[in-house]
Amino acid sequence: MLKTFLIGIKDLRLIFRDRAALIFMLLAPFLLTLGMGLVTGRFSGNSSGISDIPVVIVNQDDGELATALVDLFNSEDLAELVEPSPGTSPEAARQQVDEDEVAAAIIIPAGFTRSIIPQQEGFTNGNQPEVVKIEMYANPSRPTSAGIIKSILDEYMSRIEEGSVSAQTAIVQMLVSGRISPQDAQTAGEEMAQSLGDTQGGESLAITLNTSTADGEEVEFDILAYLAPGMALMFLMYTVSYGGRSILAEKVQGTLPRLLVSPTNATQILGGKVFGIFLTGVAQMLILIGGTSLLFQLKWGDTLGVVMLVLVAVFGATGWGMLITALARTTAQVGSVGSAIMLIFGILGGSFIQLDQMPAYIQTLSRITPNSWALDGFTTLALGGTLADLSTPVTALLTMGSLLFVASVLLFGKKNLVQK
Amino acid sequence: MSNILEVQHLVKNYGDFQAVKGISFSIEEGEIFSLLGPNGAGKTTTISMLSTLYAPTSGDATIAGHSVSKEPMEVRNAIGVVPQDLALYEDLSARENLIFWGQMYGLSGSSLKNRVEEVLAQIGLVDKAKDRVKTYSGGMKRRVNIGVGLLHKPKLLFMDEPTVGIDPQSRRAILDTVKDLNKQGMTVLYTTHYMEEAEELSNRVGIIDHGELIAIGTQKELTRQVGETETLVLHIGENEDPEALVTAFKGIKGVLEANAINHEISIITHSAADVMAPVVTKANERGIKIHSIDIREPNLEAVFLHLTGRALRD
Ligand SMILES: Nc1ncnc2c1ncn2[C@@H]1O[C@H](COP(=O)(O)OP(=O)(O)OP(=O)(O)O)[C@@H](O)[C@H]1O
Numbered sequence: 240m241l242k243t244f245l246i247g248i249k250d251l252r253l254i255f256r257d258r259a260a261l262i263f264m265l266l267a268p269f270l271l272t273l274g275m276g277l278v279t280g281r282f283s284g285n286s287s288g289i290s291d292i293p294v295v296i297v298n299q300d301d302g303e304l305a306t307a308l309v310d311l312f313n314s315e316d317l318a319e320l321v322e323p324s325p326g327t328s329p330e331a332a333r334q335q336v337d338e339d340e341v342a343a344a345i346i347i348p349a350g351f352t353r354s355i356i357p358q359q360e361g362f363t364n365g366n367q368p369e370v371v372k373i374e375m376y377a378n379p380s381r382p383t384s385a386g387i388i389k390s391i392l393d394e395y396m397s398r399i400e401e402g403s404v405s406a407q408t409a410i411v412q413m414l415v416s417g418r419i420s421p422q423d424a425q426t427a428g429e430e431m432a433q434s435l436g437d438t439q440g441g442e443s444l445a446i447t448l449n450t451s452t453a454d455g456e457e458v459e460f461d462i463l464a465y466l467a468p469g470m471a472l473m474f475l476m477y478t479v480s481y482g483g484r485s486i487l488a489e490k491v492q493g494t495l496p497r498l499l500v501s502p503t504n505a506t507q508i509l510g511g512k513v514f515g516i517f518l519t520g521v522a523q524m525l526i527l528i529g530g531t532s533l534l535f536q537l538k539w540g541d542t543l544g545v546v547m548l549v550l551v552a553v554f555g556a557t558g559w560g561m562l563i564t565a566l567a568r569t570t571a572q573v574g575s576v577g578s579a580i581m582l583i584f585g586i587l588g589g590s591f592i593q594l595d596q597m598p599a600y601i602q603t604l605s606r607i608t609p610n611s612w613a614l615d616g617f618t619t620l621a622l623g624g625t626l627a628d629l630s631t632p633v634t635a636l637l638t639m640g641s642l643l644f645v646a647s648v649l650l651f652g653k654k655n656l657v658q659k
Numbered sequence: 660m661s662n663i664l665e666v667q668h669l670v671k672n673y674g675d676f677q678a679v680k681g682i683s684f685s686i687e688e689g690e691i692f693s694l695l696g697p698n699g700a701g702k703t704t705t706i707s708m709l710s711t712l713y714a715p716t717s718g719d720a721t722i723a724g725h726s727v728s729k730e731p732m733e734v735r736n737a738i739g740v741v742p743q744d745l746a747l748y749e750d751l752s753a754r755e756n757l758i759f760w761g762q763m764y765g766l767s768g769s770s771l772k773n774r775v776e777e778v779l780a781q782i783g784l785v786d787k788a789k790d791r792v793k794t795y796s797g798g799m800k801r802r803v804n805i806g807v808g809l810l811h812k813p814k815l816l817f818m819d820e821p822t823v824g825i826d827p828q829s830r831r832a833i834l835d836t837v838k839d840l841n842k843q844g845m846t847v848l849y850t851t852h853y854m855e856e857a858e859e860l861s862n863r864v865g866i867i868d869h870g871e872l873i874a875i876g877t878q879k880e881l882t883r884q885v886g887e888t889e890t891l892v893l894h895i896g897e898n899e900d901p902e903a904l905v906t907a908f909k910g911i912k913g914v915l916e917a918n919a920i921n922h923e924i925s926i927i928t929h930s931a932a933d934v935m936a937p938v939v940t941k942a943n944e945r946g947i948k949i950h951s952i953d954i955r956e957p958n959l960e961a962v963f964l965h966l967t968g969r970a971l972r973d
């Protein structure tokens with residue numbers, strides 16, 4: 240146990256002396272966060288956070304539900320967040336998106352309201368008119384902004400569906416009176432749509448957007464709260480593959496055989512190497528979190544939640560690092576496979592592109608990455624969630640890590656990594 | 660004196676290839692025993708089995724009474740290993756390396772600290788102890804590599820060609836260290852392909868070739884096997900081709916063996932006086948200038964030549 244710890248500490252010390260590794264572990268994610276922050280305008284203009292998202296709304300319907308939606312976008316609650324403008328025709332609106340003037344166009348086709356609330360009473364069974372769908376045309380170069388608009392829209396639609404089961408007039412009133420709030424919209428948004436929206440009802444969520452919490456603190460959605468963990472998690476994959484590579488490197492450089500002829504058993508040695516990878520990953524994440532908090536005034540959210548999430552995310556990622564190492568024969572293989580996995584997981588896990596813009600099968604596939612689960616968790620925390628809201632990502636990451644560890648140990652055993 | 664190491668019919672196969680072919684020998688407590696053999700003889704493979712790194716294909720060995728295959732942990736506590744290839748963390752300093760390896764041998768606290776400083780003094784690296792190993796010269800790295808093997812004061816120290824590829828000064832220092840350690844009571848198993856090192860250091864020598872122990876004994880016992888011979892050593896110019904000359908020398912009556920290493924030709928004979936004249940004549944016939952001629956008593960090189968028909972270093 241002590242030796243396992245000492246080997247881990249030794250590895251932590253070694254990686255922090257490797258300049259190339261430090262560049263990848265710390266500098267690269269930091270600079271990429273900064274760069275993407277600049278591109279998305281995080282550092283320009285007023286305060287922090289996203290505000291005044293330009294959106295064009297084309298209302299061809301003029302029924303109650305369409306009016307309610309337009310009113311919602313123009314409501315006091317959303318005044319800071321969105322900047323709606325009326326559009327004349329769908330074509331013109333789409334062009335505004337194509338020319339990057341707005342983050343999204345919302346097109347409400349004629350007959351939308353009637354397709355949901357039929358005009359005549361008793362006109363119910365069997366003869367429901369086909370639902371006319373609202374179109375949202377999103378700007379791919381503003382993924383986060385578009386994602387927020389979509390989440391508001393999604394929330395609105397889900398309220399209508401809920402409502403249409405019960406009293407229909409009540410919904411309209413609720414909508415008009417502004418009871419559909421952006422905080423609810425946010426809950427349905429982006430990453431968390433499936434993981435949180437499915438398990439919990441809209442109102443019971445602790446997540447809020449641009450709203451006051453009980454003690455009056457402002458909680459804002461900050462684009463960096465998405466970018467920074469995305470980048471950190473991507474380069475966490477670098478760290479774990481570096482760590483895995485070091486197992487094979489020690490074999491080549493003779494220190495592994497030397498350990499094996501000392502009174503240290505193979506389990507202690509392998510345990511020490513894994514512990515070293517884990518420690519390094521945790522150190523990397525905490526430094527990046529600390530650094531972005533200080534330099535970008537980024538609020539990562541509930542400390543306990545952040546620490547817990549870091550621990551399980553690194554655990555899950557370490558599992559991948561071990562699996563890569565167990566499958567590879569040379570350090571070079573670990574290096575190249577590691578880099579490939581880092582990029583693939585980065586993309587799949589949502590570090591670059593929001594997942595809700597991807598096809599469903601990619602969203603499903605993304606669940607094999609620690610990145611996507613952890614990113615869910617970090618978004619939840621950044622929006623005001625706490626440890627209690629993290630049960631899904633935490634469970635997923637713990638399960639992922641455990642399965643990968645078992646698989647790697649079996650593979651290591653087969654390959655006789657440590658004994659000749 | 661009791662035997663600290665006993666090797667019984669040790670065999671190691673790498674796939675179809677048998678690297679060690681059933682060797683047996685023992686080492687007494689307090690001696691320096693050298694395994695002398697050319698490249699690929701099986702020295703490192705033997706050390707690897709004795710140090711519990713590789714499991715023997717068959718046979719066994721006991722160290723301080725413990726079987727290397729059945730009680731590896733006890734064996735590891737009793738031995739120190741200085742591997743042939745450097746096995747250090749280049750990004751750690753000498754001191755940090757020693758501390759880490761000391762911890763792996765179960766040292767801690769002030770006894771670890773004191774021992775590390777002692778070893779640093781012993782290997783002469785106190786001044787440079789803070790520098791990272793990667794900034795060291797080859798000789799300094801070798802010394803750290805040795806230092807790691809000494810930390811826990813092992814009863815038996817394995818040193819696998821510890822002087823390969825370093826400058827004469829460092830080599831001298833290492834040989835002196837080995838003798839010091841032995842004086843302090845450490846038993847040493849030393850492998851080398853330098854005859855001079857085996858001659859200088861060891862009480863007893865085992866000659867290993869192609870995985871077989873072909874001779875074992877004190878230097879005297881071994882040279883006696885060669886019989887009453889002498890070795891004539893000729894130094895010739897750098898630009899001369901020794902091979903043709905060697906062939907010519909082999910034809911001289913009374914020459915048992917002739918062999919060239921660089922610009923040194925060794926001739927084994929029963930009587931140096933008898934072959935001297937024809938040797939010089941053959942050289943003159945080819946216009947090759949002889950810089951000097953030494954006559955040597957039989958040495959381990961001659962033993963090896965006698966037993967295998969080859970030179971130790973080719
Ligand atoms: N892992 C291995 N797999 C296959 N063959 C090996 C392996 N290690 C060594 N050998 C072979 O076994 C033989 C003995 O090798 P070994 O390293 O024990 O020799 P050595 O006496 O230490 O040589 P050197 O003086 O070059 O260090 C050589 O022919 C070598 O090629």
Ligand SMILES: [Mg+2]
Nearest residue numbers: 702703704743
């Ligand atoms: Mg060797």
